Amino acid sequence: MRVIRSTAVVDQEADRPAETSVLRPRRNVWRIEQARRAAVLVDAAAYFGALRSAMRQAKHRILVIGWDIDSRPPLVGPEGEPEDGLPATLGDFLCALVRERPELSVKLLLWNYSLYYALEREPLPLLALQWSTPPQIELCLDDEIPVGSSHHQKIVVIDDAVAFVGGLDLTIRRWDTSCHRPEHPGRVDPAGVAYPPFHDVQMAVDGPAARALAELARWRWERATYEALPAVAARSVPWPEQVEADFRDVAVGISRTLPLYPGEGEVREIEALFEDMIDTAQEAIYIENQFLTSAHMAERLARRMQDVPALQAVIVAPRIHHSWVEHRAMAPGRIRFMEILRAGGVAGRVRLLHPQAGRDGATADVMVHSKLMIVDDRLLRVGSANLCNRSMGVDSECDLTIEAIDADERRAIRRIRARLLAEHCGVEPEEMDRRIRETGSLLVAIAAAGTERRLVPVDDHQPVADERGWTLAGFADPRHPLPATGLIDRALASVKARWRGLLRIAPIIIAALLLALAWSTTDLAGWAQPERLQQSLHGLAGTGWGPPLVIAAFVLGGMVMFPVTVLIAATAAAYGAWPGLAYAGAGALASALAGYLVGLMAGENALRAVMGPRLHRIRDGIARRGVVAVATIRLVPVAPFTLVNLVAGAARIPILDFVLGTALGLAPGLLVLSTLGDRILSILRDPSLAEIGILLAVLAAWIALSVGLQALVSRRRRSRS
Structure with missing residues (x-):
């Protein structure tokens, strides 16, 4: 599968922006493309x-x-x-x-x-x-x-x-x-x-x-x-009919955050873009953001404002974080963000504000969820990234940035900024634009609030964060993905697999319930007793019809989800270790192939309707480790015997992988049930060290044989391709 990473940028020299551009592929944007x-x-x-x-x-x-x-x-x-x-x-x-x-x-x-x-x-x-x-x-x-x-x-x-x-x-x-x-x-x-x-x-x-x-x-x-x-x-462009374009024929930078995947490097273009936008600001920075917790960005902003005394900043954010976790984890970071600006001596030129709406005497705080940044009238950025640690390197993010290169694009950015501020302050965009042009200051322009809507200073009600808040923030807003042990990974994978499995096999569960009803209201359950099956099969042992009828019993049993282990045990008891082993093995393989063919005829669409598009991922994993994967499912029965057959056929798993994997997966059970016969219950009740050693040796040989056969099959496929 092709991976889109930081190397997949625009490589042609003609497509690169000028050296004075803020947007730089391989640093703060993945691609720069025309819209x-x-x-x-x-x-x-x-x-x-x-x-x-x-x-x-x-x-x-x-x-x-x-x-x-x-x-x-x-x-x-x-x-x-x-x-x-x-x-x-x-x-x-x-x-x-x-x-x-x-x-x-x-x-x-x-x-x-x-x-x-x-x-x-x-x-x-x-x-x-x-x-x-x-x-x-x-x-x-x-x-x-x-x-x-x-x-x-x-x-x-x-x-x-x-x-x-x-x-x-x-x-x-x-x-x-x-x-x-x-x-x-x-x-x-x-x-x-x-x-x-x-x-x-x-x-x-x-x-x-x-x-x-x-x-x-x-x-x-x-x-x-x-x-x-x-x-x-x-052939046609489905542009929304009612939307008037703010820009035409404009270059758009696409920036991403992608965390460190196993075997792949991380992408931190969004973090670099925040840095570079701050470092080029000359007059005004306008920010709308849900979370402000990145101390690194606060320090960067403080240094830039120290270097450029005329620079002002307006930050619009929610008044409070509504959930308990967000308040305990993210509010301390916002407090620290503002403390860094105060310590840098630039807080007088920064406003942290929240919108408040009113009508007919009622007021309500406006929840700010946007992630927007406008620098001067040159850079406009809209995306999913917050000004928090997570967005810099932990979560996947995507932002779009327009860098104005002419007067028309600068005017468009100014209009958008005026539109946003006018919405918060309860005035018309033209009035807000006039205030900004006449005063030359965002801080002065927004000071004259409207009567019903206005921007109000944020008060976090505490000068410093308490220790518990910082502890929770370290987990909720880390700078890098949390170091998870293999145990945690396996535990989470197990939980997710269980829930996904329950959802996916819901139709099978319904069918099983119907079968259970049939077993409880008919004599079908009686046939699940090995003694009864043994007596029936023993009567066939002396006839020439015995072997084909045993195989037919396995095939029919598989179609109604009859326990295959019961059939194997009954066959071994009726015919002995040999030829019972051969009959049971042939019957189990015939039953598996019959289910495989039914799934094959039903087709992938039927299975996809149950499992969803992740079927491709499962099928790909089995295709790469086919024999071992099928054998493992057979050895560790995480799904019913019949269900595995249907899934394998519908997913079009190579029949060679299916047959070899099924044979290997069933082999230990066939050997144990056929050779030990009626002694198996006594072994389970009181196993000896010798018997345990034999079982472990058989299991080790099975694993080695599975891996070896898979290597041979993979080598054969590579030689043909």
Whole structure:
């Protein structure tokens, strides 16, 4: 699988920016690509409305990468109701869209989040967005990231032609208009609970910039699912109809954070871009950010403001962090951030403010979730990265930056800054722009607050952080992924595997319950007694029909999930160690092949509907370690014998791997059951050292034989390729 890393930058000399440019590939951007149009979408109502319009025009593929994806948020614009005749909520809208356009594919990639966030998320997203939707909609939970990290990128790409990047996920408790009224009938979560005003920013781009973001999104999908998505050659551009471009024919820098994956280097372009943007500031820095905990960036800002006495900074952030963990973990970092600026003697030129909205005597704090930075009128940056340690090297992030190169682009950046400040201060954008131009100071321009909306100083109510807060912050906001031991990795993998397994085999569980009902209401359970089977098979031992009937019994038993070990034990008891071993081995292999053929005829789509796109990853792992993988599943029965057969056939595992792996995996059980016969129960009750030694020797020989056969099979395939 091709990996997109820091080496995958624009290499052509002609494509590199001038030496005076802040954006520098291999340092603070991955790629610099042209966008025919770029627009800043302020608040979720504007973004959701634009995204809905673009999705309505999609013809080939919608690819969503998110920290959180929920089927229930209203995907509607500022009007609050859909105007296209399709359902309002995201999940129902996507279902209606793909039914209307069957050739359209929707891929949803959601971070396989930690249990802490489970209470904030939609229960069972696989059920809501995978199994309860048409087959064109596929959801994958992405756990391809170090322990303690999160996938924090928020990217939507439509037909590889239009892309959206910013701080907004397609989830609940995000929708709001730029009016930020203290109360709004559309600002209610699925439980009917009203939530406070919410502010965020997204950027839309098309052209080569969108195609580059599509490449990044496809890489994320391939890494999680082992399914390589082809690029889309769209004939039309699904640009949202109601969105007016802020920029035309503009260069866009794409920056990333990617943590240290096993065997791969980390990417810290976002951290370098924060540093370089601060180091080039001359007049004003405007920041909107949810978290301010990076002491390194605070020190960098303090040094720059010391070097440039005219430099001012306005930082808009939430008044408080709402959850207990965020408050205990992130608030101490924000306190330290401001203490560093005060210690540097520059706090008088810095304002840390939070927006407050009012109407008819009621007021409400506006939740600031945006991740935006504007330096002078030269640099505009929108993305997913917070000014916290996690965003610099622990979580995956993606930011877009526009560096103005002419007067028109500088004016566009000034207009966007004025629009944002005007929203917070309750004035018109033209009025805010006039104040800034006349006073030459952001601090003075925002001092005259509006009557209903205003920016209020943040007061964290304590001069220093307490010791417990710093301890929690070290775990919640580390500078590097947490060092996890193999034990932790295995424990987490085991928990995730158990939950995923339960979800995936839900249809099998239902079938098993039906079989259990049949066993309890019919005489089927009686046949599971080895003594009864032994008597029946013993009667066939003296006839010529015995061997084929025994094999037929194995095949039929496999189809109804009859315990294969019972059949093996009964065959050995009826026929003896030999030829019972041969009959049982032939029957078990015949049963396995029959199940394999049924799965093969059912096809991959049937299995994919149950397991989702991660089927590619599982199949790839078995393909690379086929014999050993199948043998291990047989030796350690993590799934029923019949289920393994069906999965192997539907996933089109090479039949040679399947047969060899099945034979090796069943061999120890066949040998033990056939040779020990009715002594096996007494051995389990009172095993001797000699018998234990024999079993261990057999197991070691089996492992060596499995690895050796896999090496031979792999060598044979390489010689043919």
